[in-house]
Amino acid sequence: MTTLPICSLIIVNYNGLRHTKDCLKSLQKLAYPESQLDLIVIDNCSQDDSVNALRELFPKVRIFVNSANNFAKALNLGISEAKGQYIGFLNNDATLDSHWLEILVKRLETHKQVGGNSGKLLFKDGRINSAGIQQLPNFYWQDVGFGEKDAGQYDIEREVEGLCWAAVLFRRECLEDVGPIDEDFVMYFEDVEFAKRCQKRGWKMLYTPAAIAHHEYRGSSKGSKLTEYFCNRNRFLYLAKHEPLQLVKAIHTSDFFTNKQYDLLFESLFVAIKKLLDYQPPEIVATVLPQLSEKLAVIYSRMKVDRILPRLQVVRGDRKMSIAIYDHGLHFIGGGQKYVATIASLLQNEFDITFIANKPIAVSDLESWYGLNLSGCKLKIIPLAFYDKRGMQCIDSSIIAEDMQNPFDEIARESKNYDIFINANQLEKVKPLSPISVFFCHFPNTFRNRHFAVDDYTFIIANSQFTVKWLEKRWNLQPTFMLYPPVEMATAKVPKEKIILAVGQFEAGGTKKQIELIEAFRSLLADYPDQLQGWRLILAGSSIPKNPYLKTVENLLKQDSRAIKLKVNCSLDEVKLLYAKASIFWHGCGLGEVNPQRFEHFGMATVEAMQNSCAPIAFCGGGQPEIVEHGRSGFLFNTVEELCRYSHQLIGNPGLLAELQAGAQQRSQNFRLAPFEHKVKSFFEIIHQEYATIRLPNPGEIAQMLDRP
Incomplete structure (x- = not known):
């Protein structure tokens, strides 16, 4: 007697222990040698302890756990593990008559051109579930004979357009020739799509009525809503792969469109367009896409439609995600600018980055000012x-008053050309038009008004707890997270000198308080001339041309410049040398102020000084108390008198000065690049994964969504 071929039968289970047990019991009764049966269960991440129970009840059945709740993926896993010459798919709510397998194997053995074979599928009450599948108008499909009384009307064997996969047997050669089941379909319509590919490859589908199986319809997938969702979604995918010229017409005949489920329609078409790009030649794509774009623009906003192809370019790996970094103050040297330039330096290898500025500036300037490599970045000047x-x-x-035209609309229009738009310097009047937007806030400088656009940003990132507090207080907004600026300014150690250093922009409004610091130093000189012998005050910072505040400072020093020096627009190397030599660091921003926006919102210069073992004496306001631990890593002052008193203590007590210098250096390590880099890269990697990945629908989650009123 000729040995019958090995047959692998694959059952997919999802929280269906009762059904799967009945199915496996029916397989134990097959009139087929047990030695030639390879029974496989693929579990789709069940939560009902199906796997353990099935392993105990059916020890000879091979059980594998899928990585996702995806029926098509489960079948592919089963095929990859199958040992048989013939491979069958069974719904777990199906049961087989004892001769089902024997009959189908004999037909496949004698009909080599047949790739797949199935029999008559009946409901439990004897009505017909399927005698093959057939196409309807508008590319919908149905089971032949569905719901009819079985009166022998489908008792003739015949070729069919497709087979119902509740109980079907394939030739291994067919499965290997046609290729994997398309996992993007997840469940439903995957059988129709596979049948189409079989037809294209010359394989026939055969309906053999003598092979009887029974099916508890939708026993394994609860409710018709889930079926309708996937059938409507996957119809678009099928058309994109096999009937692309019909894709546009199919929109108005979709149940999603008819039922005004426009979000589901858009999500489905997005995946379908990717299929179109993946499977169709350029001339077909060039014909279909413009038609599709025009059709969708009637249903959705033009901006939403225009975002589809750029995102799909990223999804398909055709290009990197693009980031625009807008800073209206990029032409100034400043901590905020260094903050975002550092972000660019960290992301430039994975993203296509363009700086946007309003005044003349070059990438080489940023590299020079901040000691960063920005060779992978571009820059665009948009004058206002x-x-x-x-x-x-x-x-x-x-x-910009409420009744004025918003001059930043030009930046908004530019933002739509990028995947991610970063507003790097809290300019609240720029409306983001990119798919993803990030608002970096160093402080909410203004109040809400007609042009206020911060609510429109996807993410808000604050640079200190001080800023977090005022974001909520002034704008009623919570940041996505807080990100301290990175500071890497440690230099080669040189002997410390009798230098008190202050580093900060000579801003037109005098917020860095250089004049007050000069007066404080003069007061120290007057009160303690012997102890201050040899001590100098150096004020370093950047300035714009024709700066009236700087002019005032210079005039003040003309009167008496003893032991006080200005270092304006000095190079990075010069600043590093000043940090290395200085013993004490002064920071007066916020002194005498009541407006919180005139405080130091974090204090990068303070951290830079601390990294170089300068003992900081900083104003006790803004973000400075988050940096300096009073009495351990520096001092915090509220008045000029306190500034002078703490300075005198350090100058007169070298032991205390050395102690605070060491404490400052240790404390500064909390604000170095490593934690900043980790947080930035992790955040943007999450954004990239979400944007560049089409997440396949999870049937369990979809069912819950569709059941909500």
């Missing part, structure tokens, strides 16, 4: 006529 006409170097958004 409103400010240029007025000869303003500072782009001050607060002067």
